[in-house]
Amino acid sequence: MSRVYNFCSGPxxxxxxxxxxAQAELLDWHGKGVSVMEMSHRSDEFVSxxxxxxxRLARLMNIPDDYEIVFTQGGASASFAQIPANLTSGFDSACYLDTGAWSTKALKEASKYTNVIVSGSSKDVNYTTVPDFSSLVLDETAAYLHLTPNETIGGLEFDALxxxxLPIVADLSSTILSRQVDVSKYGMIYAGAQKNVGPAGVVINIxxxxxxARSDNxxxxxxxxxxxxxxxxxxxxTPPTFAIYLADLVFEWLEGQGGVSAIEQINIEKAALLYGTIDNSTFYSNPIDVRYRSRMNVPFILxxxxxxxxxxxxxEAAGLKTLAGHRSVGGMRASIYNAMPKAGVEALVDFMLAFxxxxG
Incomplete structure (x- = not known):
């Protein structure tokens, strides 16, 4: 069977x-006679x-020296609890922006550990835009401000911070390495790997x-x-060794593409092509405020x-797989992460026009 264009939101x-x-190295990694899946995580081979x-990640994201890279398990959903458990010791509250399904889940988990201040919400407009930053209710004595700058389900993406x-804690699961970010503006960035980095099973924390020092051990x-x-x-x-190995291969691939700035330009072109097709049609539509449309997750309805x-x-018969929208919203959704080639978006657009x- 030939490869299809897979528009799945994750994995x-x-x-x-x-x-x-990875296939070539599966049975024998670098002449060691074993797979990465079989290595001791304490071995020199895996440590390398x-x-x-x-x-590679530090180079790709220009991560300053005063940040630590930590790999964790349990997905970003576990991080929703792990973050307040670590960062709210000695604080009475944490601030959260409510901009869609994933930020809502994050603040609900945080409420088990601290007093959550919903600093802004776009729930009243069905999460189709970003709350006005000038009207946010921020407690500057809180532990941090949590954001979900890209809502995978709704297709909403911030254009600023x-x-x-307050330290800004951001879930970049859907956008990490897809665009340039100034890491120094964040207290913490976390991202499940299964969208732009690798297979499910590991979370990147910067x-x-x-x-x-806030962790109460x-x-x-x-x-x-x-x-x-x-x-x-x-x-x-034992960390998720194979997932980390594949993440390293993705980082290597991304460096070969010219780094984050180069892939960002391709992502801009892919998104513009797809949104242009939607906007130039009365057959398709996208519900999100144009200013805040996601480059990575493009929902549309007929x-x-x-x-x-x-x-x-x-x-699907045409080789365009996993275009169904999330079960909570319906419609269609094309996730066009870094690994989706421009040719895949062009194939989708051709199909949409023919359909x-x-x-029509």
Whole structure:
């Protein structure tokens, strides 16, 4: 069977070159006679992979020296609890922006650990825009301000950060390495790997070192303490070794593409092509405020909703896979992460135009 264009929101498509290299090294990594999956995480071989992954990520994102890279397990959903458990010790509250499904889940988990201040919300407009930053309710004595700058389900993406002295904690699961970010503006960045980095199973955490001291190691589970994890190079217990290895291969691939600035330009072109097709049609529409449309996750609906099943069946038959919108919102959604080539978006656009011609 030939490869299809996979528009899944996560676990998402991986670069074919990465999959091919992993396949070639699956039984015998670098002449060692074993797979990465079989290596001791304490071995020199795996430690070299871990060192490489951290160094490549630091280069790609220009991570300053006063930040630590920590790999954790449990996905970003576990981080929703792990973050307040680590960062709110000694504080009475944490501020959260409510901009969609994932930020809502994050603040609900945080409320189990601290008083959550909903500093701004776009719930009243069905999460189709970003709250006005000038009207945010921020407690500058809070532990941090949490953001979800890209809402994967709704297709909403911030174009800036609020002005605040609070450490900004951001879930970049859907956008990490897809665009340039100034890491120094954040107290912490975290991201599940299964969208732009690699397979499910590992979370990347980029934490300003002064925040590590907030971890209350007397009350936290040992493997949940960011401070302990940093001191033990993410290896208090066995880390997800194969996921880290594949992340390193993706980082290597991204460096070969010219780095984040180069892939960002391609992502801009892909998104412009798809949104242009939607906007130039009365058959398709996108509900998000144009200023805040996501480059990575593009939802769209048909003027005639009764054609959705037909659209999904015919698109899959055409080799365009996983275009159904999230079950909570319906419609269609194309996730066009770094590994989605421009040719895949062009194929989707060609199909959309032909489908409109047939049924419009």
């Amino acid at each position: 998402a498509a991986l670069p074919e070159a990465v999959l091919a290299k 992979i871990l060192v490489s992954a951290k160094a 609020p002005e605040t002295d 934490i300003r070192k002064d925040l590590l 007397d009350s936290l589970p040992t493997v949940w303490s960011y401070e302990n994890l940093a001191k033990n190079d993410s290896m208090i217990n 003027a005639d909703e009764s054609l959705e099943k037909t659209f999904l069946a015919e698109s 409109e011609k047939r049924y």
